[in-house]
Structure formats: C-alpha cells, structure tokens
Amino acid sequence: MKKLDWYILKKILITFVFVVGLLELIICVIDYTEKNDDFIKNELGADLIWQYYLSFIPYIASLLTPITVFIATVFVTAKMASKTEIVAILASGISFKRMLYPYLIAAVLIGAASFYLNSYVIPDANKFRLEFELKYLKDPFYNTDKHIHIKIAERDSLEDYIYMYRYDVRRDLGSSVTLETIKGTELVDKITARQISWDTTGRWTLKRWQRRQVIEGKEIITEGKEIDTLLNLSPEDFGNKDRIWETMTMGELNRHIVLQQSRGADDVHIFQIEKYVRYMSPFTVIILMAIGVIVSARKTRQGTGFQIALGFVIAFAFIIAFILATAIAEAGSMNTILAIWMPNIIFSVVAILLYKTVPR
Numbered sequence: 001m002k003k004l005d006w007y008i009l010k011k012i013l014i015t016f017v018f019v020v021g022l023l024e025l026i027i028c029v030i031d032y033t034e035k036n037d038d039f040i041k042n043e044l045g046a047d048l049i050w051q052y053y054l055s056f057i058p059y060i061a062s063l064l065t066p067i068t069v070f071i072a073t074v075f076v077t078a079k080m081a082s083k084t085e086i087v088a089i090l091a092s093g094i095s096f097k098r099m100l101y102p103y104l105i106a107a108v109l110i111g112a113a114s115f116y117l118n119s120y121v122i123p124d125a126n127k128f129r130l131e132f133e134l135k136y137l138k139d140p141f142y143n144t145d146k147h148i149h150i151k152i153a154e155r156d157s158l159e160d161y162i163y164m165y166r167y168d169v170r171r172d173l174g175s176s177v178t179l180e181t182i183k184g185t186e187l188v189d190k191i192t193a194r195q196i197s198w199d200t201t202g203r204w205t206l207k208r209w210q211r212r213q214v215i216e217g218k219e220i221i222t223e224g225k226e227i228d229t230l231l232n233l234s235p236e237d238f239g240n241k242d243r244i245w246e247t248m249t250m251g252e253l254n255r256h257i258v259l260q261q262s263r264g265a266d267d268v269h270i271f272q273i274e275k276y277v278r279y280m281s282p283f284t285v286i287i288l289m290a291i292g293v294i295v296s297a298r299k300t301r302q303g304t305g306f307q308i309a310l311g312f313v314i315a316f317a318f319i320i321a322f323i324l325a326t327a328i329a330e331a332g333s334m335n336t337i338l339a340i341w342m343p344n345i346i347f348s349v350v351a352i353l354l355y356k357t358v359p360r
Contacts, residue, residue, distance in 0.1 A: 004089065008076075008102040016072040016110065020061055023068065027060055028053060035137060042136045052132050055125035059246075062122050065114045066284045067315045073103065073292030074310075086297055100293060107289040111282030118278050119250040127247045148174075152232045154262060158183050162231070164196070167238045172198035177206065179231075189213050198235050203228045232262065245274040269336055273329050276340040287347050288318065294354040318343060 032053075039049055080086050089099055146166050153160035158181055165176035174196040181189035193209035210223040248256060253275050260268040295310055321343040329339035 004094070004099075005102040005105070008080075008099075009106050011076045012072060012103065012106040013109075015076050016069060016106075019068045019072050019075075020064060023064055024057055024060060028057065031056070038137050044136065048132075052129065055129040055132075058117065058122050058125055059129060062114065062118050065110065066281065066288055067319070069107065069110055069285050070288040070292045070315050070318075071312070073289045074296045077293050078296040081297055096297070100290070103289055103293050104286070107286040108282075111285040114285065115278065115282045118281065123247050123249045123252070126243075130243060130247060148238075150233065150237065158188075160232075162233065169235065169238055172235045179206075179229075187214070199228070202230075204231050204233070205229075232259070245271050248274075250275070250278065269332060270330065272336055273326065273340060276329075276337055277326075280340055280344060283344055284318075287344055287351055288315070290351045291347060291354060294351065294357070298357075318347060321346060 077086070086099070090096065148162075148164045148167060150162050151159065152162050161180045161182065163176075163178040163180070164174040167174040175194065177191075177193045177196040179189075179191040179193075180187060189211070190213075191206065191209055191211045193206040195207040197205050197207070199205055206227050206229060208225060209227055210221065213220045213222075245253065245256075248271075253271060257268060257271050257275065260271065291314060295314065325339050325342045328334050328342075329336045334342075
C-alpha cells in the first residue's frame, strides 16, 4: 500500500468510527430519556443500567453499520473532491479504479468485523438486553395460548404431533395433552393424558394417560397413572419467542434451524432470514461504499452539502428496499435467499451504472 492508500483508509475508518459514535450517543440519550421512568420505577442502580447500555450499544451499531459506512464514505470523498484532491490524484496517473483500492480494504475490514460481531458477540449481548427489557421494561410474559398444536418430529413416513389445551410456563405444566403419530393419512399411535410436566432430567412425564396403538390392523389400548417419555420438545418452546433469533450465535442459529426443520415447523424461514441477513451484510457494506465513492467523487457546483444529501437519499432508498425484501421473504412469496439478496443485487446494478459516469 502507498501513502495515498493509507491516507484514504485512515480518513474512512476515523470518519466511520466518529459517525457511529455520534449516532450512538444521540440514540442512547433519546432511549434513556424514554426509559428513565421505568428505571426509576424499578429502582435500578447505575451499574445495571450501564450494563444494559453496554449490550444496547453494539446492537444499535450493528444496525447502523451499512448506512454509517455509506455516510462516512460520502462525507470523506465529497470533502476530497471539494478540495480538488481527487482531480490531483487522477492527474497524477492513478486511475479511478486504482483509487478505489483503499475503499475496498476499508469495506472488507468493516464488513468482516461486522459479520464476526453479528454472528458471535452481539447475540450473547442480546441475551442480556432482551432479558433486561422483558424483566424491567415490558409486562411479564405469560403464555396465554390455548389449543396449542406443534409438530415435534418427522422421520421416514411418520410424523409426530402434540396438542395441549394450555401450557403454564411458571410451573412447566401442560393440560389436556394428546400425542399422535401419523403415517400418511392413518393414525397409528395416540396417547392422551390429563397433564404433562417437565422433569429437570430432561424428560416429560405424562399423568393419567391412555395409549391406543394400531398394530397389524388390531387396536391395542393401555393406560396408567404416570409414564416418562422423551420428546423433541422443551419448555423453551413455550417461552417468550420475541426476537429470539437475535440472541443466537451462528452455531446456535444453525442448530435451531436443523431442529425446526426436523419438526417440520412453519416458522423455520424466520431463522433462515436472520442467517442470510448476517451473510449478506458484509457485501452490503462493500456495495454501499462503492456507491458512496461514485456519487461523491465529482466536484459539483452545488457543493459538498448536495452530495451528502444525495447520499442520504440513496441510503434511505436502500433501507426501504431492505425492509420490503425482508417482508417478502417473511411472507414466503419469493425464494428466501433471493428475496434477502434482492437489495444487494439491485444496488450492485446501480453501482455499475453509476460507475460509467465517474471522472476518468
């Protein structure tokens, strides 16, 4: 790397950190103002509040990273263009493509750091953040669902289902339980019980149960007071699932997806979306940085302010595109991977078209 590369790289990284820090400060002040009444009501100490914001800050930073990269790039490049530095660089024989080299290095560094943090560090911080919000900032969670149906296993040609009238998360106790094993369209095994409870050893206990099996065309009925069984189910499946995917590291997310797929669960695509977004984000950083350089590299009569404003417009256009893509993926109206990557594909095309307009 040459001095010019270090010069641009240093300006990009410093500006990026400054922009992230400034936005974090503003957001934290606003957030603290909104939540201060809850902090006072729950008599929370400064240490606990500080610990909450230590987990809140990286979460917000991860959300802001693609946009702050874009803003930092536009600001740095527009300032260089206004001072005729880019004209001097190109006049010295360095091509515009070569000038993008330090920007690419900055984007790769930021993107790689963002991927690592989003996959392995921030989820652990989110565990505390979401637990804190549930305990002190939101109403206590109670599972009020009735008539709960869950597919718990799918093997060969057999499918296992469980039905409960209600599940009490405070006592880990379910009532009016039915376990069914279905082969095609035929019911081959059915267990009904008055209650089901979770054992700390990892087993479920059925109380006052009756079992009906169809073996070689004959129906066999057995019953008893209690029986232990292993199910592909845990009390966590009845707990608060609000944004639970944000608390999973990449390894935990992959294991949960496999588990949900083994159950044939309907919500598995929500966790797949989270996984695909984490892989997509580093490429988003690279694409937005490239667009940021292109739109701000030309010296204009409108000045730096116009280029920064244009940068904000493009940034918000990307946010809207990402929100729409996520909604489409959640609705299942398009292939999940294609839907999540659609904003990157569209803005990659935009970057290529804009590249033809840059000064040579």
